[in-house]
Amino acid sequence: MTAASSPVPAAFPAAGTVRAGARPTLLLLENVDKVFGRGVVALRDMSLEIRRGDFISLLGPSGCGKSTALRLIAGLIQPSRGRVRWEDPEAAATLGVVFQEPTLMPWATVAANVWLPLRLRGRSRRTVQPLIAETLEMVGLAGFERAYPRELSGGMKMRVSIARALVTRPRLILMDEPFAALDEITRFKLNNDLLAMRAKFDCTVIFVTHSVFESVFLSDRIVIMAARPGRVIRELAVDEPYPRSDSFRTSAGYVAHCRAASEALAAAMEGAAHAG
Template sequence: MVQAARVRATATGGARPLVTVRGVTKQFANGTIAVRDVNLDLATGEFVSLLGPSGCGKSTLLRMIAGLGDPSVGTIDWPTAMHDASGHAERDLGFVFQDPTLMPWATALANVTLPLRLKGVKGREAEDRGAEMLALVGLKGFETSYPRELSGGMKMRVSIARALVTHPKILLMDEPFAALDEITRHRLNDDLLGLWEANRFTAVFVTHSVFESVYLSQRIVVMAARPGRVMADLRVEAPYPRDELFRTSADYAHWCRIASEKLKEAIAS
């Protein structure tokens, strides 16, 4: 039976969230307000999509969560993280950009092991862990291949492997599959869900696709533009694992319709 939509009031159900965003506004030097008064909790092990039109501040918010930019107003905290002597949280995260951003002169394995080497992991241990991660994303046998020898989907798999090789608590993804063909995109959606279900990291996925957000997510945070703000926080009550049968089900169509309506309301606001 198709369940009724339910807007989620809180992400954590009383437990301490992994990340808290409180009253965050970002204004750039030219006066543009990218996001305004955003409040959001991210719980351990959940899959959240940030859904909205281009220019609604999804990527800006993601980058601030990653520490790649600071809010103009408000706070982004990691309540359960370790803090350094200056009181700054040690963000345990991986980031996947819109483009694979691979080093063209390095092999797939060397690209994946870069975060390990930056953390001081060397030699055979780094190579073994990198090769294991490449195998998990379906690239066993491509360890010595260079980016120029890989397809777009394969390069994105290397990027995901690199982001996950340190086993971060949270994986932040900024429209990583937007430039790929539909078949490759569906396959990578499936692979991403498999990795998430096996490892249960927190996933935050930026997309402007209703269909992708419903297929992947437990929660869909719908954002409106100019300035970017949260308009709805929708809980997708559909079980995992999700596969091609789910993509053609009445349940999937139901949640896509609800998410589309919320997005339409956000755009019109």
């Protein structure tokens, strides 16, 4: 809870403007394998360095281990081999997570849902009230504090889920296909807003998706993965500056990156087919 009232530390320049090597490392995956009980190899030999300010997309077909990688980072499961090394304990302590479903407590109001991560650390509602209000305003839900999840649309529920992840002012957010179940108009809007929130709160994001377009629009690095066994095939850099707006979606650069990512993904699938 350090950056609660000062969302953008001046010492840290915006992502995309700095050479990757100059940024401190948050987290390392070192030759990680994950084999599940019945011998299914969910992930083989995955290595990944996550640096402060990264927006990394894990892109790949179903069963390529992208969600497994996220669960390993979240500490929900342990690697069978290799290790997950945190270089920044603060990032581990404040970790934010957004699932594919909004995953809200239906019995609690929007404000109480957002309060949860702080409540679990013993912070009273009164002391964190301004923080909750600020976070809800940031995700565009000011005035909905007392609403119950069932009264909200799918997109709004997802915004609550994002607010809950942001309320700890995390250095790292893990997002597991958060917008996959939403309609395209809502998804585009949330993509734009996600980039804005990320700029404001200065957090690093690891974003799992199976949409080439979403990964290109959002991230500065795309990690392309293949299935059976789940593994990393390629890493692509999307060296386009932030902030990115709707006009980026129609730019030549965007189209070129989408083509490169699609080709790499197709190659990954083909390789996987041969391997399988």
